[in-house]
Amino acid sequence: MKKHFFLLLIIISQYYSVVAQKAVQNNNETLFNNIHQEKIFVHFNSTFLLTGETFYYKLYCLNSTNNKLSALSKIAYVALIDSELNEVFKQKATLESGLGQGDFFIPTSIKSGNYKVVAYTQWMRNAGDTAIFTEDISIVNPFNQNQNAILSKAIDTLNVDVSNNLPVTIDASKILKSNFIALNLPRGSFKNREKVTLQFESLKEMESYGNYSVSVRKIAPFKTLENQNAIEYSKIETNNSVINLKNKMIFLPELRGELISGTVVKKDTNLPVEDVKVSLSITGKDNVFKMATTNNLGQFYFNLSEKYKQAVATIQLLNNNENYSINLETQTPLDYSHLKFSDYKITKTANNYILQQSINNQIENAYGSVKPSETVKSSLENSFYNSKEISYNLDDFTRFPTVKETIVEIVDVLTVKQRKGNAFLEVIWANRTYDSGLLPLVIFDGIIIQDHNEIINYNANKIQTINVVREKYLYGTKLFEGIISFSSVNGDFSKQSASDTSVKMALLKPLDKKIYFKQVYDTSTNLKRIPDFRTQLLWLPNLEISSKTKHIDFFTSDVSGTFEISLEGFTINGNAVSLKEVIVVE
Numbered sequence: 403m404k405k406h407f408f409l410l411l412i413i414i415s416q417y418y419s420v421v422a423q424k425a426v427q428n429n430n431e432t433l434f435n436n437i438h439q440e441k442i443f444v445h446f447n448s449t450f451l452l453t454g455e456t457f458y459y460k461l462y463c464l465n466s467t468n469n470k471l472s473a474l475s476k477i478a479y480v481a482l483i484d485s486e487l488n489e490v491f492k493q494k495a496t497l498e499s500g501l502g503q504g505d506f507f508i509p510t511s512i513k514s515g516n517y518k519v520v521a522y523t524q525w526m527r528n529a530g531d532t533a534i535f536t537e538d539i540s541i542v543n544p545f546n547q548n549q550n551a552i553l554s555k556a557i558d559t560l561n562v563d564v565s566n567n568l569p570v571t572i573d574a575s576k577i578l579k580s581n582f583i584a585l586n587l588p589r590g591s592f593k594n595r596e597k598v599t600l601q602f603e604s605l606k607e608m609e610s611y612g613n614y615s616v617s618v619r620k621i622a623p624f625k626t627l628e629n630q631n632a633i634e635y636s637k638i639e640t641n642n643s644v645i646n647l648k649n650k651m652i653f654l655p656e657l658r659g660e661l662i663s664g665t666v667v668k669k670d671t672n673l674p675v676e677d678v679k680v681s682l683s684i685t686g687k688d689n690v691f692k693m694a695t696t697n698n699l700g701q702f703y704f705n706l707s708e709k710y711k712q713a714v715a716t717i718q719l720l721n722n723n724e725n726y727s728i729n730l731e732t733q734t735p736l737d738y739s740h741l742k743f744s745d746y747k748i749t750k751t752a753n754n755y756i757l758q759q760s761i762n763n764q765i766e767n768a769y770g771s772v773k774p775s776e777t778v779k780s781s782l783e784n785s786f787y788n789s790k791e792i793s794y795n796l797d798d799f800t801r802f803p804t805v806k807e808t809i810v811e812i813v814d815v816l817t818v819k820q821r822k823g824n825a826f827l828e829v830i831w832a833n834r835t836y837d838s839g840l841l842p843l844v845i846f847d848g849i850i851i852q853d854h855n856e857i858i859n860y861n862a863n864k865i866q867t868i869n870v871v872r873e874k875y876l877y878g879t880k881l882f883e884g885i886i887s888f889s890s891v892n893g894d895f896s897k898q899s900a901s902d903t904s905v906k907m908a909l910l911k912p913l914d915k916k917i918y919f920k921q922v923y924d925t926s927t928n929l930k931r932i933p934d935f936r937t938q939l940l941w942l943p944n945l946e947i948s949s950k951t952k953h954i955d956f957f958t959s960d961v962s963g964t965f966e967i968s969l970e971g972f973t974i975n976g977n978a979v980s981l982k983e984v985i986v987v988e
Contacts, residue, residue, distance in 0.1 A: 437655075439528070440474060441466045442521045442535045443635045445970035447617045447941055449627040452756065453508045453543045454763035457482075458918070460615035460943040461495055461502035461521060462632070462972055469636050469976035471500030471613070475523035476707070477656040477912065478502050482539075483518040485551070487738040490517065494660070496912045497523075501613055503943040504913045514543045515551035516744045520736070525655035531737045538627050538744040544760045554747035576621065576966055578631070578982035582610040582973060583947065591986040592958050595923050595934065598985065600967065602945075602952045611948045614971030614979065618940040618956060621964045621984070624752050627744060631980035632970045653734075659707030662907070664730040665700040666719065674700020679720035679880050680728070681850045684909075686712045687893040689848025693720070693877050713911045718904030720880065722852050728905050762935035762961065769932055778915040791885075794868045801863060808862045815870050816886065818858060826854040829872055829884030843875060843882040847895035857888065866891045918942075921957045934959040945971070958987045 446459040459480065465472045481492040490512060495502035522534035542552055586601040604610035654661070662682065666675045677695060680702045684690040690710050694702040719726055748756075766773075794813050802808045809816045815830050829842050844851040851857055871885035888895075918941050921934060936959040945954065958965075969981040 438472065438474070439466045440464065440472050440523050440526050440655075441533070442478060442523065442526065443632055443970075443972075444480070444519060444521050444535055444537065445615045445617070445632070445968075446519065446537075446539075446629070447619055447938060449537075449539045449629045450622055451508050451539065451541050452759055452763060453510045453512060453541070453545065454760065454767055455508050456938070457506045457508060457519075457539070458617070458938070458941045458943070459504055459519070459521075460970075461497065461504075462613075463497050463500040463502070463523060464972065464976070469972060469978060470974070471972065473499055474657065475525050475655045476659050477661075478521060478523050480504060480519070480521045482506065483520055483738055483741060484513070485515055485517070485743050487741070492910065494910045494912045496659075496915070501944070503615075503915065505916070505918075508541060510543060510545050512541055512543055513551065514541060514546050514549050514553075516540050516746055518738075518741050518743060520738075520741075522736075523655065524653045524661075527653040527736075532740050534736070536741060537629055538746070539629075540627060540744070540746050540748075542748070542756055544756055552746075552748055554749050556747075556749070576982055576984055578980055580605075580969075580979050580981045582606055582612075582977060582979045583614075583969065583981055585967065585969070585981055585983050587983065587985065590984075591988055593988060594958055594960050594962065596958050596987075597923070598939075598956055598958060600954050600956075602947060602954075602969070604947060604950050604952075607950070609975060609977070610973060610979075612971055612973035612975075612977075612979065614945040614947060614969050616940060616942040616945055616954065617968045618938070618965055619968075620937040620939075620961060621966050622752075623755055623963075624748065627746050631982075632972065632978040633980045636972075636978035656705075658705040660705070660909075660912070662704040662706060662715070662717075662730075664702055664717065664728055666696050666702065666726050666728055667700055669725055669727050674698075675726055676700060678702075678723075678726065681718055681720055682706075683716045683718075683845070683847075683849040684710045684712050684714070685716075685847040685849060685893060685895055686710060687889075689889075689893070690715075691845055691848045691850070693880065695879055710909075710911065713909045715907045715909055716849050716904055717907055718850065718852075720850065720852065722903050724903060726903065728903070730905060730907055759937065762937065765933055766935050772929065772932060773919045773921070775919050776917045778917060790873075791869045791871050791887075794870075796862070796865055796867065803862060805858050805860055805862045805865070808865070808868075813868055813870065815872060816868075824855070825858055827857065827886055829870060829886065831872055831884075838883060840881060840883040842884040842886050843877065844886045844888075846888040847890050847893055849895060864890050864892075864895075921959065923957050935961055937961055939965060945969075962987045 441464050443462040443464065444459050446457060451457055461478050463472045463475060463478060476497050478495045478497050479492065480495060482490040484490055491506055493504050495504045517539050519537045519539055520534050526533055540552060582605055584603040584605055586603060588599065592598055666678045666680065667673060668675055675696060676698050680694050682692045682704045688710055690708045692704050694704055696702045717728055792815055799812045802811055806818055809818060817828050817830055818825055819828050826841060827844055844854060844857060846857065865888055867889045869887040873884060875882045875885050939958060940956040942954060965985050965987060967983045971979050973979060
């Protein structure tokens with residue numbers, strides 16, 4: 403497989419199309435068809451949601467031939483589509499060994515109606531837009547006056563008890579056993595705010611080991627849409643046939659992270675320019691800096707595998723040639739015209755349930771600050787140059803008002819010189835006996851600075867640190883006489899001068915991985931007096947089972963009723979596992 407990846411990267415560099423992001427006009431069909439196709443299964447917490455609730459999801463990116471987790475793509479896309487084919491939201495999730503997760507808070511701006519959840523990778527798009535994962539969900543916004551899209555006009559003749567807290571009658575679809583994993587419960591009913599321990603047992607020892615996700619959520623006292631489970635999804639035949647690639651755009655897998663591309667052209671002729679150095683910068687405390695060189699088609703590519711916070715990238719030409727311009731390539735949108743939406747409706751008998759649930763949601767959200775989810779902190783990569791640097795934190799010295807004074811009085815390894823009437827920064831080397839004529843690489847919060855006057859005339863009080871590398875540095879094919887890296891106090895530096903040789907690009911930032919809040923009631927808790935109206939008792943997107951038994955705990959809330967325990971996932975051998983059980987909270 404590594405051999406295929408390597409060959410694929412060679413093809414990318416040689417055959418990229420000038421007109422489409424991550425797409426290629428390629429005649430080498432054998433290579434592309436030797437790399438496995440992907441498919442995505444999404445396990446989510448509910449097909450019926452109200453505004454004020456959160457849609458939680460777990461992504462399983464699979465090798466479509468054997469259902470094993472795919473390590474090919476590192477980025478997946480998840481979107482919510484309304485019946486008018488608009489993207490209500492679109493998110494980008496990082497895939498780690500085929501696994502990803504995310505969530506979306508349902509705001510009051512969303513209308514009541516039926517929606518589609520779609521998920522895909524760029525590589526999946528080669529099999530056509532119909533190859534993406536799709537599933538129906540329904541959303542009710544009780545604050546909307548117009549409920550025609552979700553409310554049935556028919557008279558409900560069924561005598562259904564839809565009060566909020568009474569147990570509901572469970573049909574057979576809510577109970578699902580598995581040949582791989584068994585769920586052992588101490589009993590079937592529990593009190594409010596009581597601890598519940600779930601024991602998952604591996605029925606086939608190592609054959610049962612795998613990665614799973616678990617949801618514990620209250621069952622609505624009326625019929626809702628049934629979502630597809632992992633077993634049902636695994637039986638769907640996918641398009642694994644050889645794809646005819648001739649004269650067809652091929653969407654390439656994002657092997658290392660987000661793939662950003664564009665072309666450099668001459669302004670007067672619009673012809674591509676080869677061998678031009680281009681940089682990408684994302685500012686912030688965790689700034690990102692990358693360089694690339696255009697190929698014979700004038701194209702450049704950046705792989706963003708780093709974590710970042712700012713959702714804007716600056717892309718600029720390093721030669722500052724104003725006869726050239728940068729054309730960024732945009733992602734070809736999906737065609738959603740093939741989607742068929744559910745005609746699911748609720749009746750007025752659900753009014754009391756929806757009213758009570760809406761009140762509960764508002765109370766829960768009011769106390770959200772004391773029940774926070776935790777963002778997983780990722781270790782940021784070292785500076786791209788990974789060289790020994792001399793660091794100056796200006797707060798450790800007497801500050802001077804100008805950058806020039808700061809360099810003279812504090813940063814003794816730098817100097818300001820004049821060359822052809824222009825001021826520039828230079829790194830002082832102890833044993834250098836000649837002038838190479840090369841300039842140092844100067845960056846500020848990750849943005850490359852070609853006109854050093856931008857730094858020299860900058861307000862020194864806004865600079866936090868200055869890092870200097872006193873050695874030659876080769877980045878790509880460009881050689882620099884050292885590196886000078888400035889960091890601002892707030893990580894918000896922006897270029898002072900505007901030029902056609904640089905462009906801004908809005909980024910769809912990948913979601914941060916989260917550890918979701920788990921309510922705990924014990925002797926040390928300070929939440930005993932806080933109202934607890936959770937109907938989502940547990941969302942655990944990453945449950946690794948690699949032993950005979952696995953225990954997880956959660957606490958019930960002040961809400962009574964019948965709750966569904968749902969486990970979905972895949973074994974390490976690619977076997978789909980779906981497990982459902984119910985408990986009653988009295």
